[in-house]
Amino acid sequence: MHDETMGSGIFLPEINETVVRRSERVHGFEFHGNARDYFRIWIVNVALSIVTLGIYSAWASVRTRRYMYANTSFEGSPFEYRARPIPILRGRLIAAALFATYVIAGHFSRTMQLATMGVVGIFMPWMIVKGLMFRARYSSWRGLHFRFIADYAGAYQWYLLSYVPMGVPLALAGFLSVGGHPIAGALLFLIGMACIYPWIKGHQQQWTAEHHYFGGKAFRFKSELSAYYRIYGAAVGIALLCMIPTGMLLGMIVGAMVKGHVDPKQHPVSVILSTYLCIAPMYLIMWSYIHTRMTNALYNQASLAGYRFQSSLEFWSMFRIYLTNALAIVFTLGLAVPWAKIQMVRYRASCLRVVGEGTLDEFVQSSSSADVSATGTEIDSLLGFDIGL
Amino acid sequence: MVPGIYHDGRTTRATPVVISRLDDRLSWCGNGIDGTAPLSDIASSAPVIGVPFTLALPGGAQLQVAHDDMPDDWFARHHRIERAVDRLERMRSIAITSVVVVVLALIGLFEYVLPWTADRVASHLPHRLEMVMGQQSLALLRGRVLLPTTLPAGKRDHLREVFDQFVRALPGLPPVHVAFYNAPAVGANAFALPDGTVVFTDALVNVLPDDRSFLAVAAHELGHQAHHHMMREVLRSSGIVVVFGMLAGDVTSLGGVTAAIPVFLLDNHYSRAFEADADDFAFKALAQQGIDPIAFADAMHALEQAHPELSGSHQLRYLSNHPLDDERIAKAQAASQDFRRKHGMH
Numbered sequence: 001m002h003d004e005t006m007g008s009g010i011f012l013p014e015i016n017e018t019v020v021r022r023s024e025r026v027h028g029f030e031f032h033g034n035a036r037d038y039f040r041i042w043i044v045n046v047a048l049s050i051v052t053l054g055i056y057s058a059w060a061s062v063r064t065r066r067y068m069y070a071n072t073s074f075e076g077s078p079f080e081y082r083a084r085p086i087p088i089l090r091g092r093l094i095a096a097a098l099f100a101t102y103v104i105a106g107h108f109s110r111t112m113q114l115a116t117m118g119v120v121g122i123f124m125p126w127m128i129v130k131g132l133m134f135r136a137r138y139s140s141w142r143g144l145h146f147r148f149i150a151d152y153a154g155a156y157q158w159y160l161l162s163y164v165p166m167g168v169p170l171a172l173a174g175f176l177s178v179g180g181h182p183i184a185g186a187l188l189f190l191i192g193m194a195c196i197y198p199w200i201k202g203h204q205q206q207w208t209a210e211h212h213y214f215g216g217k218a219f220r221f222k223s224e225l226s227a228y229y230r231i232y233g234a235a236v237g238i239a240l241l242c243m244i245p246t247g248m249l250l251g252m253i254v255g256a257m258v259k260g261h262v263d264p265k266q267h268p269v270s271v272i273l274s275t276y277l278c279i280a281p282m283y284l285i286m287w288s289y290i291h292t293r294m295t296n297a298l299y300n301q302a303s304l305a306g307y308r309f310q311s312s313l314e315f316w317s318m319f320r321i322y323l324t325n326a327l328a329i330v331f332t333l334g335l336a337v338p339w340a341k342i343q344m345v346r347y348r349a350s351c352l353r354v355v356g357e358g359t360l361d362e363f364v365q366s367s368s369s370a371d372v373s374a375t376g377t378e379i380d381s382l383l384g385f386d387i388g389l
Numbered sequence: 390m391v392p393g394i395y396h397d398g399r400t401t402r403a404t405p406v407v408i409s410r411l412d413d414r415l416s417w418c419g420n421g422i423d424g425t426a427p428l429s430d431i432a433s434s435a436p437v438i439g440v441p442f443t444l445a446l447p448g449g450a451q452l453q454v455a456h457d458d459m460p461d462d463w464f465a466r467h468h469r470i471e472r473a474v475d476r477l478e479r480m481r482s483i484a485i486t487s488v489v490v491v492v493l494a495l496i497g498l499f500e501y502v503l504p505w506t507a508d509r510v511a512s513h514l515p516h517r518l519e520m521v522m523g524q525q526s527l528a529l530l531r532g533r534v535l536l537p538t539t540l541p542a543g544k545r546d547h548l549r550e551v552f553d554q555f556v557r558a559l560p561g562l563p564p565v566h567v568a569f570y571n572a573p574a575v576g577a578n579a580f581a582l583p584d585g586t587v588v589f590t591d592a593l594v595n596v597l598p599d600d601r602s603f604l605a606v607a608a609h610e611l612g613h614q615a616h617h618h619m620m621r622e623v624l625r626s627s628g629i630v631v632v633f634g635m636l637a638g639d640v641t642s643l644g645g646v647t648a649a650i651p652v653f654l655l656d657n658h659y660s661r662a663f664e665a666d667a668d669d670f671a672f673k674a675l676a677q678q679g680i681d682p683i684a685f686a687d688a689m690h691a692l693e694q695a696h697p698e699l700s701g702s703h704q705l706r707y708l709s710n711h712p713l714d715d716e717r718i719a720k721a722q723a724a725s726q727d728f729r730r731k732h733g734m735h
Contacts, residue, residue, distance in 0.1 A: 037438045044478045047487040050494040054635065059471070063437050070440035077403055078441060100631045107623040108522050142403055143396025143451045215401055272653060335488065363401040
């Protein structure tokens with residue numbers, strides 16, 4: 001168990017440490033939001049956001065997040081989202097400016113785009129820290145907020161430097177294919193990736209979990225790297241299996257086009273749509289699989305004070321939800337987004353538990369209530385990172 | 390008297406209390422906790438359907454009041470805007486209206502606001518940027534897609550002469566020049582680059598029957614140059630990507646997949662409008678120099694004959710995102726009739 005005394009100087013008597021676990025209890029999460037209410041909140045806020053050219057979107061996202069948080073309760077007490085809209089608006093404007101620079105730079109000069117990418121890359125770990133700090137600072141339960149301790153060195157280590165070794169198999173593969181062994185090069189590259197990538201991902205989760213605090217206690221993480229090798233090994237296997245039907249389907253479409261003397265260049269819309277339709281299931285399967293297993297890995301290795309987390313998401317349930325969500329969103333032209341979100345959150349909450357023998361009354365807040373800027377959060381949500389606890 | 394839950398702000402203890410208001414003060418008591426504070430020192434959270442109110446008390450403690458238990462008049466002056474939004478969120482008719490508003494606003498945004506803004510920005514950018522853009526794309530294509538021309542030097546010089554003469558008589562054009570490349574991968578095609586280069590492929594030059602149809606195609610590309618379509622298209626499509634990125638960033642992680650399709654369709658929509666605009670420019674430019682715009686229809690017919698396998702699809706290889714060819718030919722014929730009427734030919 002870890003006793004957080006940093007900054008605050010509060011000493012916590014350790015109660016659970018020596019006591020034998022005789023009365024472990026399971027505490028479940030409950031979600032009682034419904035799609036009807038959420039849809040009303042969402043649609044009004046989307047309309048206001050578009051009409052105000054995005055300015056209101058900061059208020060809108062605070063309101064929708066507050067609904068989600070407040071309807072997730074743990075041990076009878078709801079979570080609370082307490083962020084104020086103005087910092088979020090500021091973060092969004094910065095994120096939009098950066099993103100626009102990147103997109104537009106691509107049309108003018110390669111160097112400029114690479115420079116923008118480089119700048120974003122160098123600041124990314126810093127933004128990840130800021131994003132996690134913001135999210136933790138404004139999430140609370142029973143009046144206490146979470147905390148994320150800024151560790152920039154760790155962020156740079158696991159979100160920037162650790163990717164450097166991936167250059168080695170890449171360089172070797174390039175070297176081999178230039179030397180006339182492209183297959184050996186590709187194999188070497190895959191093997192190199194399979195060795196390094198799970199290692200990075202595992203350490204990133206550990207770093208993220210261990211810098212979160214709640215009520216004066218640090219989250220602990222018992223990291224088993226072999227778990228990540230199993231996850232990504234299985235993911236590669238699934239990808240290879242999926243490629244066979246996807247390739248066959250694409251081949252059939254191209255074959256039909258050649259037979260029918262249809263020039264693909266003339267029907268860009270139908271070609272792109274059918275390619276999407278072929279690739280989408282594979283993408284969905286991979287995404288659901290990795291997301292399910294990584295979320296389980298994160299929670300199942302995490303603990304807070306005497307309490308362990310348990311997450312029992314199942315691949316097929318997650319896949320079914322993602323699939324129905326994607327179909328519903330596409331066929332309702334986006335109107336099903338609130339329903340889709342509710343489905344996902346409800347299932348995730350139903351699979352999350354906390355096991356421990358205390359009464360959850362013993363957490364004590366350390367005194368720190370400095371405000372955190374929202375820039376990082378908005379940039380990482382724009383770029384599609386998924387790093388929330 | 391309202392039931393609530395007291396959190397002291399230091400521990401995770403939750404104490405049920407009863408909250409009451411007496412004039413301008415709130416008091417709470419229950420289970421060993423009791424206190425009082427003036428209403429003006431208490432900050433309430435904004436109302437959202439189904440979300441409990443949090444009352445931040447002086448000193449860091451807070452009271453939680455279930456959403457439906459909160460008396461309306463306790464914090465009537467807080468969060469005026471969000472109270473109004475909350476009222477809207479409760480009305481079914483507003484939800485339906487919002488759907489309509491979203492649809493109309495999106496149409497307005499992508500049909501008018503975004504193109505207008507992008508065009509405004511484009512008109513304020515220095516010409517040097519267009520030069521850089523054009524040279525970069527040329528450098529990228531040359532040697533890979535665009536190979537040295539195989540046209541005889543005499544033919545090239547003649548066409549260049551015809552082109553320059555045509556351009557000299559057209560006011561309001563940025564500096565332009567014509568270039569010829571052998572591009573088997575592209576086929577019979579012509580395109581304009583933002584630095585003022587108008588590229589013709591050898592295959593296109595070979596199927597065009599005469600100088601007039603060559604000028605018709607050139608005039609279309611000059612329309613792109615005159616109205617800075619390349620720069621405007623770049624800014625518009627960047628705008629779409631950014632707007633959708635922001636919209637989808639908040640939706641789901643799957644937003645990326647589903648957003649790619651509308652981005653692509655909108656891009657296509659804008660470039661079609663530019664093509665039609667360039668056609669109009671071409672008809673006017675041709676007529677102005679005494680060339681019957683029917684030359685444009687001739688050029689299209691020549692292309693169709695050069696590629697008979699394409700004629701069934703009603704769309705020429707010549708830039709696949711051009712408006713439907715029958716429509717373009719019909720417009721060229723209408724412009725031609727106009728031209729003949731003015732020049733007394735019947």
